Amino acid sequence: MMDGMTEPSDVPTKQTPPAGGPDVPDWEKRFRAPRLSLPEWAFDAPHRALFVSNATGTYELYAWDRETGGQRQVTDRANGTTDGVLSPDGEWIWWFADTDGDEFGVWMRQPFAGGADEPAVPGLAPSYPAGLAVGRDGTTVVGRSTEEEGTTLHVVRPGQEPVEIYRHRESAGVGDLSHDGTLVAIEHTEHGDATHAALRVVRLADAAGASGAPPVTQVAELDDTKGGTQPLGLAVLGFAPVDGDTRLLVGHQRRGRWEPMVWDVASGVETDLDLDLPGDVSAEWYPDGSGLLVVHSFEARSDLWRYDLATRRLSRVDTPTGSVSDATARPDGEVEYLWSSAATPPEVRSTSGAVVLDPPGMRAPGSVAVEDVWVEGPGGRVHALVHRPAGVAGPLPTVFDIHGGPTWHYSDAFAAGPAAWVDHGYAVVRVNYRGSTGYGREWTDALRHRVGLIELEDIAAVREWAVSSGLADPERLVLAGGSWGGYLTLLGLGTQPDAWAVGIADVPVADYVTAYHDQMEALRPLDRTLFGGSPEEVPERWAASNPLSYVDAVRAPVYIAAGVNDPRCPIRQVENYVDRLAARGAVHEVYRYEAGHGSLVVEERIKQLRQEIEFAARHLATVSGTRPDGG
Known part of the structure; x- marks a missing residue:
């Protein structure tokens, strides 16, 4: 083992979490406290629901x-x-079975009332x-992606073999199936821009593949990637929940942000909703098809309409x-939603008050509670969310917690990780750099060719504010993140x-x-879209944006955690970087750990x-002679 290198023992054991007694610190309780997702209900049996806990x-x-x-607990895997x-109909629960987090597997299903699992397809x-x-x-309709075949979509009817209805080397996916089961909406990127999807709607044959007939016929195509100075993306939000209704709810970017419209795929008529709300807007149907439940996101907060x-x-x-x-609208018109803030843990709430x-x-x-900060950066104003320990004056040791994605954003939502750092005496700064969602299409689409370097320019601008404002101690700054945030961390260190x-x-x-x-x-x-081509x-x-290109310039001690089954950030490329650190004795x-892209085991987290x-x-x-947590 090289000098400066230690390897904590590998873990992964599944165990019952200890009770939240007085000796368990608050930061651990936040992870161990039971969490719930918003229950998903069955359309024709709304009393039956599925949730994650x-x-x-x-x-x-x-x-x-x-x-x-x-x-009852449906799944039980290590x-x-x-x-x-x-x-x-609420009769079956489908679940995806991979191997230890590698995301490669098959769909299984289990009766709602309980029973043996069986292959779904x-x-x-x-x-x-x-x-x-x-x-x-x-x-x-099942979507698949493999090295050999690219993306394939298959229709499966009871008692029949799967029939392929779509195939392409570029990325694609199942958008939705119409309420009467006759139409399929497909999101695809056949044009080669994986960040801006086009839509295709096909009609399923009465008996898929019978008598040599084609299994589908094309009904409509919607493509906003052509004809303008900048490609625009589309997203399937769902077919109207009414038999024979050919309206499809679609997300579009035609006015510089995400917002919904209604597209009748039979007539081709597009109905612009023209919602007078700033920021990004998404929506889903009310169960009777008469209205839309609108989710509005603006400046790291969200609300419903x-x-x-x-x-x-x-x-x-x-x-x-x-x-x-x-959020979801129930058949009785009530809306149920999963809500939180930085200060308040998640709650499954209802507009009924129950x-x-x-x-x-x-x-x-x-x-x-979180504080909002806006900093002038090289590409425009950068929004950052600041968590600081109550009643403590700066300058403080500060964690710059960088989000993954990159097409995601930090919001005023509860997160156990930042709260743990705050409990240990750190300020936490979370930067919604260029590439983040929620600030308009141009902000999200800024990541082209200078991948990683653009985000780090915004992080540097916020770092300068944090130091000059007296919040952060310039000698005790931690750069941290997971997934894309982990990528930016290693690139930033170099x-x-x-x-x-x-x-x-x-x-x-x-x-x-x-x-x-x-x-x-x-x-x-x-990746080819972001860089403008392959390596x-x-x-x-690729060299300019690769952390490995700068590994020999890294001076700060580095901690890296990696799942050995991770299909998104595979282990071999992590080992390449670690070997370079070890070769020069870097700390x-x-x-x-035995998992994929992060762990679902609380004690592991x-x-x-x-x-x-x-x-x-x-x-x-x-650096300072004292520990940040006072130890």
Whole structure:
């Protein structure tokens, strides 16, 4: 083992979490407290629901009969399960079975009332998933992605073999299946731009593949990537929930942001909703098809509205200030939603005022409210969210927590990780750099060719504000993130070596060229879009954005955690980076664990964060002479 390198023991054991007694710190309780997703209900059996919970210490699927109140655990796997779908009749629970988080597997199904698991589509070989739509008559459309075939979509009818209805090398996916099971909406990127999808709607043959007839006929195509100075993306939000209704709810970017419109795929008529709301807007149908439940996101907060299609009137659905991470309209018109804020743990709420589903056991302790900061950056104003310990003056040791995606954003929502750092005396700054969603199309689409370097320019601008404002101690700055945030962490440590005292990268891209060749097939088109070509076609761009290119310039101690089964940020490219650190005796720790792109086991998450906090405290102490947490 090289000098400066330690390797904490590899973990992954599934165990029942300890009770939240007085000796358990608040930061651990926030992870261990039972969490719930918003229950998904069956359209034709709305009393039956499916949700995800960590009640056993691992995130698994649960069935819930709302009439009887009965609940049962559906899945029980060492590394957890979160991908599940309830059939419209409420009779079946579909769930995706991969191997230890590698995301490569098959769909299984289990009766809602309980029973043995069985292969949901026996005729389809294992693959990466590319969408799933389960119809009311049992017709199902399954999306698959493999190295050999690219993306393929298959229609499966009860008692029949799967029939392929779509194939392309570029990325694509199942958008939705119409209410009567006759139409399929497909999101595809055949034009070669994986960040801006086009839409195609096809009609299924009465008997797929019978008598040599084609299994589908094309009904309509919608493509906003052509004809303008900049390509625009489209997204399927869902068919109208009415038999014979050919209206499709679509997300578009024609006015510089995401917003919905209604597209009648039979007539071709597009109905612009023209919603007078700033920021990004999404929507889903009310169950009777008369209106839309609108989810509005603006400046890291979100709220809900109802849009009446007949009167074209928008009315507010009352929710507290914070973030709505999921919402659904019930058949009785009530709206249920999953809400939280930085200070308040998640709650499944209803506009009726009733408690929708109350998790068992202890409640997660709250945390500090978030502060908004706007900083002038090289590409425009950068929004950052700041968590600071209550009653503590700066300058403070500060964690720059960088989000993944990159097409995602931090919001005023509860997160146990930042709250843990705050409990240990750190300020936490979360930057919504260029590439983040929620700030308009141009902000999200800025990541082209100078991949990674653009985001780091915005992070540097916020870092300068944090130091000059007196919040952050310039000698005790931690750059940290997971996935794309882990990539930016390693790239930042190499391109801004004097700016950071410690780096913490979870499941990162560390050697981008090797990652491209090893990662799951569906991600390669996205990378080619961002860079303008493959590593062989534009090697200079890949080299300029590759953390491995700058590894010899890294001065800060580095902590890296990586899942050995990760298909998104594969382990070989992480090992390449670690080997380079070790070869020159750079101070680092690497932790490998038996999972994929992150862990669904609560105790594993706690162990990793504990190691990261201890690593930062240990190395910042050598800078300041005192530990950030006062130890």
